[in-house]
Amino acid sequence: MPELPKTYDAKAVEAKWTPQWEESGVFAAGQRPDAETWTCMIPPPNVTDRLHMGHALNNTLQDIMVRWHRMQGMDTLWLPGTDHAGIATQAVVERKLYKESKVTRHDLGREEFLKHVWAWKEESGGTILQQLREMGCSCDWSRTAFTMDENLTRAVRTSFVKLWEKGLIYRGARMVNWDCQLQSAIGDDEIDEKEQAGHLWYFRYPYEDGSGHVTVATTRPETMLGDTGVAVHPEDERFRDHVGKNVMLPLANRPIPIVADDSVDPAFGTGAVKVTPAHDFADYERGERHGLPMINILHKDGTLNAEAGAYEGLPREKARKKVVEDMEAAGLLEKIEDHTIRLPLSDRSKTPVEPMMSEQWFVKMKDLAQPAIDAVSNGDLNIRPERWTKVYLDWLLNVRDWCISRQLWWGHQIPVWYDEDDTPVASEHDLQIGDPHPETGKPIVRQDSDVLDTWASSWLWPFSTLGWPRKTDDLARYYPTQFLATGRDIIYLWVARMVMAGYEFLGACPFRDVYIHANILDAQGRKMSKSLGNGIDPRAMIEQYGADAMRFTLAILTTEGQDVKLAPTKFELGRNFMNKMWNAARFVLTSVPSEAENARPGTTLTDRWILSRLQAATEAVDHGLTHFRFHDAANALYHFVWDDFCDWYLEASKERLAARDLPCGATLLHVLRTTVRLLQPFAPYLAAELHTALGGEGPAATQSWPKAAARDEAAEAEMARLQELIRAVRKLRNENRVQPTAEVEAMVRTDDPAPIMAQEALVRRLAKLSNISAGPAVARPQTSATEVLGADEVYVDLAGFIDLDAERDRKRKELEKAESFAASIDKKLANENFVSRAKPEVVARERERLEEARDKVRRLREALEQL
RNA sequence: GGUCCCAUAGCUCAGUUGGCUAGAGCACUUGGUCGACAACCAAGGGGUCACUGGUUCAAGUCCAGUUGGGACCACCA
Numbered sequence: 001m002p003e004l005p006k007t008y009d010a011k012a013v014e015a016k017w018t019p020q021w022e023e024s025g026v027f028a029a030g031q032r033p034d035a036e037t038w039t040c041m042i043p044p045p046n047v048t049d050r051l052h053m054g055h056a057l058n059n060t061l062q063d064i065m066v067r068w069h070r071m072q073g074m075d076t077l078w079l080p081g082t083d084h085a086g087i088a089t090q091a092v093v094e095r096k097l098y099k100e101s102k103v104t105r106h107d108l109g110r111e112e113f114l115k116h117v118w119a120w121k122e123e124s125g126g127t128i129l130q131q132l133r134e135m136g137c138s139c140d141w142s143r144t145a146f147t148m149d150e151n152l153t154r155a156v157r158t159s160f161v162k163l164w165e166k167g168l169i170y171r172g173a174r175m176v177n178w179d180c181q182l183q184s185a186i187g188d189d190e191i192d193e194k195e196q197a198g199h200l201w202y203f204r205y206p207y208e209d210g211s212g213h214v215t216v217a218t219t220r221p222e223t224m225l226g227d228t229g230v231a232v233h234p235e236d237e238r239f240r241d242h243v244g245k246n247v248m249l250p251l252a253n254r255p256i257p258i259v260a261d262d263s264v265d266p267a268f269g270t271g272a273v274k275v276t277p278a279h280d281f282a283d284y285e286r287g288e289r290h291g292l293p294m295i296n297i298l299h300k301d302g303t304l305n306a307e308a309g310a311y312e313g314l315p316r317e318k319a320r321k322k323v324v325e326d327m328e329a330a331g332l333l334e335k336i337e338d339h340t341i342r343l344p345l346s347d348r349s350k351t352p353v354e355p356m357m358s359e360q361w362f363v364k365m366k367d368l369a370q371p372a373i374d375a376v377s378n379g380d381l382n383i384r385p386e387r388w389t390k391v392y393l394d395w396l397l398n399v400r401d402w403c404i405s406r407q408l409w410w411g412h413q414i415p416v417w418y419d420e421d422d423t424p425v426a427s428e429h430d431l432q433i434g435d436p437h438p439e440t441g442k443p444i445v446r447q448d449s450d451v452l453d454t455w456a457s458s459w460l461w462p463f464s465t466l467g468w469p470r471k472t473d474d475l476a477r478y479y480p481t482q483f484l485a486t487g488r489d490i491i492y493l494w495v496a497r498m499v500m501a502g503y504e505f506l507g508a509c510p511f512r513d514v515y516i517h518a519n520i521l522d523a524q525g526r527k528m529s530k531s532l533g534n535g536i537d538p539r540a541m542i543e544q545y546g547a548d549a550m551r552f553t554l555a556i557l558t559t560e561g562q563d564v565k566l567a568p569t570k571f572e573l574g575r576n577f578m579n580k581m582w583n584a585a586r587f588v589l590t591s592v593p594s595e596a597e598n599a600r601p602g603t604t605l606t607d608r609w610i611l612s613r614l615q616a617a618t619e620a621v622d623h624g625l626t627h628f629r630f631h632d633a634a635n636a637l638y639h640f641v642w643d644d645f646c647d648w649y650l651e652a653s654k655e656r657l658a659a660r661d662l663p664c665g666a667t668l669l670h671v672l673r674t675t676v677r678l679l680q681p682f683a684p685y686l687a688a689e690l691h692t693a694l695g696g697e698g699p700a701a702t703q704s705w706p707k708a709a710a711r712d713e714a715a716e717a718e719m720a721r722l723q724e725l726i727r728a729v730r731k732l733r734n735e736n737r738v739q740p741t742a743e744v745e746a747m748v749r750t751d752d753p754a755p756i757m758a759q760e761a762l763v764r765r766l767a768k769l770s771n772i773s774a775g776p777a778v779a780r781p782q783t784s785a786t787e788v789l790g791a792d793e794v795y796v797d798l799a800g801f802i803d804l805d806a807e808r809d810r811k812r813k814e815l816e817k818a819e820s821f822a823a824s825i826d827k828k829l830a831n832e833n834f835v836s837r838a839k840p841e842v843v844a845r846e847r848e849r850l851e852e853a854r855d856k857v858r859r860l861r862e863a864l865e866q867l
Numbered sequence: 868g869g870u871c872c873c874a875u876a877g878c879u880c881a882g883u884u885g886g887c888u889a890g891a892g893c894a895c896u897u898g899g900u901c902g903a904c905a906a907c908c909a910a911g912g913g914g915u916c917a918c919u920g921g922u923u924c925a926a927g928u929c930c931a932g933u934u935g936g937g938a939c940c941a942c943c944a
Binding site: 263488575582583585587725730842 | 870871872873878879880881883886888891892893897899900901902903904906907908909910911923924925931936937938939940941942944
């Protein structure tokens with residue numbers, strides 16, 4: 001037996017197993033061709049991502065599920081991969097290029113720039129996957145996917161063309177969020193709103209007929225150059241007479257109409273709203289309703305265009321300043337108020353987003369959404385915790401068309417080509433310039449330069465990773481998948497869309513259970529963010545406490561997806577538990593004689609008891625994991641190991657092992673080995689290490705999962721009685737300050753002495769007694785302290801220790817407590833309604849409890865009298 | 868404005884269809900280093916379960932409302 005260190009050395013163990021697992025390929029799917037499959041697709045992190053606590057939690061939970069199912073004999077596939085993350089990645093590489101060589105992507109040109117992005121991806125894109133390996137994630141690394149792999153690109157093409165052919169894709173001018181720096185449309189999910197101190201400017205717009213003016217309030221003065229109307233509420237008395245009149249738009253000197261529109265809040269500002277249909281989502285709709293023209297005043301880079309007249313060429317901020325100055329000079333600036341605004345900032349460029357009209361590609365969503373809606377009611381899809389189902393359904397029921405085009409370079413270029421008349425056609429295969437247009441026959445002149453929104457590839461993830469659109473064996477075998485774990489923020493961005501795509505392209509829901517995990521917050525309950533600098537780095541936690549400790553802690557903190565307030569010191573719980581487990585194993589390995597290997601597990605009370613407790617723990621872990629109650633599962637394991645196995649069985653076994661009790665050794669080996677298997681999904685490194693140390697064959701990860709057998713109720717009840725007795729003696733010793741090394745004598749007055757005396761050695765050892773006697777008539781020594789336990793009484797002879805006054809006080813308090821408890825049950829039973837309406841077994845139990853309570857009161861009185 | 872979640876020991880949180888003398892980890896108090904483990908062991912103190920009302924024989928648990936905190940959707944001129 002090699003020397004085992006006193007504390008568990010996580011770092012060394014992890015360094016040993018991580019490469020070994022990878023090389024041996026134990027996690028590869030397909031090794032059990034006859035087994036049922038269980039599949040889980042990793043939510044692909046962005047290639048630019050570095051592991052954060054959210055990833056750590058999410059992947060810990062997935063790994064627990066995969067490992068648990070793998071041990072149940074299933075052919076498991078946990079497929080890893082990354083997302084090309086269009087904007088994020090392009091921005092990272094652009095920044096890098098500019099920093100290193102002061103070149104922009106425009107200097108390089110599209111083709112050259114993309115080479116740089118690929119080079120970056122090859123070099124740094126695998127970081128997060130490496131970090132997952134170091135957490136012990138049991139992914140099938142041989143199937144690692146990337147959303148821009150050849151296969152996945154083909155899937156994107158095929159899906160696009162299929163939707164195109166169904167008429168679900170259209171191109172149109174719509175209002176989009178425009179990032180002036182990236183010069184691309186961006187999605188709602190790519191915007192951060194930032195609360196900021198701003199202003200509300202009040203501008204006077206004179207009536208065309210010279211009869212005064214109407215005042216409008218705005219947070220974005222420069223947009224007035226694109227105003228094509230002023231809206232008021234139809235019921236607003238102040239403006240009723242003016243609706244239909246024109247005002248002269250200052251600076252631009254255009255007449256624009258006053259229109260009545262329900263959407264106007266009469267209480268805000270002046271009750272009159274300037275309408276800029278080309279640069280505001282709400283105004284766009286108002287403009288549509290009233291037939292107002294749209295005037296786009298911005299170039300794609302955010303500078304003002306020719307429509308802005310004298311302001312042409314100015315950047316937005318300068319234009320704003322100048323408009324205000326000019327309005328003031330014209331005497332049309334009424335006032336400026338402070339106003340908190342929520343400024344939409346682009347996630348990536350951190351510049352303000354402008355709502356802007358532009359030509360974009362859209363997917364019609366309504367028809368796609370219906371099967372995803374039905375999936376919930378027909379039971380194809382379960383979202384856990386269940387309350388998130390509503391979030392999912394609310395979005396789908398109000399789904400809006402999806403803007404899938406982005407004016408970026410990094411991503412899947414839209415597979416649409418145009419002929420010389422600009423007639424578009426979608427094609428799965430590249431068309432070459434000069435090829436005939438499949439429909440018009442005219443030569444193709446160009447491909448659409450836009451790329452697709454990143455979600456247009458990730459919504460195919462559950463099957464594009466398996467080879468679709470090709471009919472691969474993997475696709476047939478592993479689709480649909482069983483489980484998806486993800487965060488609530490992408491329920492509709494990703495989960496809902498995957499469900500839509502699953503039904504649309506394969507006619508089946510892509511997964512059965514979706515688990516929405518907690519958000520990890522800092523110790524004060526704030527979101528962890530880069531800007532606050534309050535994030536806890538999982539790698540630092542692994543370094544400090546170990547990967548298993550981190551995983552176990554995260555699992556035990558995961559309760560029904562409730563958010564988790566996390567502080568680094570919380571990981572001590574996991575670390576301490578790993579160390580406890582380690583030391584229990586160390587004890588077994590060093591104290592159990594080798595002959596025990598050939599012995600059968602013991603049949604004494606404690607043996608039967610610990611085996612029964614092991615069954616209980618197995619059941620509890622199974623039950624917890626079945627219902628995605630990770631806390632329950634981890635907690636059951638924790639308390640079984642710590643309380644039952646270490647505190648009681650191990651202590652009880654010491655004396656037996658000293659006498660070379662082989663069945664006891666066999667029991668220890670059996671329980672420990674089984675516990676190691678139960679631990680494996682949560683703490684794979686320690687489990688692997690102990691599995692090997694205990695002589696296990698084959699990888700720990702593919703051992704069979706323990707099957708819970710029947711409990712031994714009799715052994716559990718009997719042991720509980722002994723534990724109570726031992727605790728009572730320890731308590732009396734402690735209260736009376738008996739030296740820990742001093743042995744005292746105890747007597748138990750009981751009608752059922754046999755089970756106690758049968759375990760005399762155990763009780764004496766654990767309660768530190770020189771002698772114990774039990775029987776219906778044992779006498780209570782004058783110098784003893786008493787504890788009443790159910791039907792028994794225990795006396796501990798404390799000659800030389802006991803402080804009679806203190807003992808009397810304690811007993812008096814206990815008596816009071818017991819009396820009031822008895823009284824409360826008595827009252828309950830005196831209630832006719834309780835007796836007649838409560839379930840009979842509840843009443844019966846209360847009667848029993850009353851008997852016990854009265855008995856206890858009587859005994860305590862006796863004891864007190866004798867003191 | 869709409870939807871949802873949360874409030875239990877000093878702290879962080881469990882508490883499954885109502886039956887509870889309300890639990891855990893940390894912190895705290897007392898004592899302890901006998902060959903697994905001081906990242907430990909033994910024992911202990913600590914809670915009118917946010918508030919008000921209701922349903923019920925019975926409410927931490929169900930219902931309504933109030934207060935306080937948080938998330939999301941819509942709006943934000």
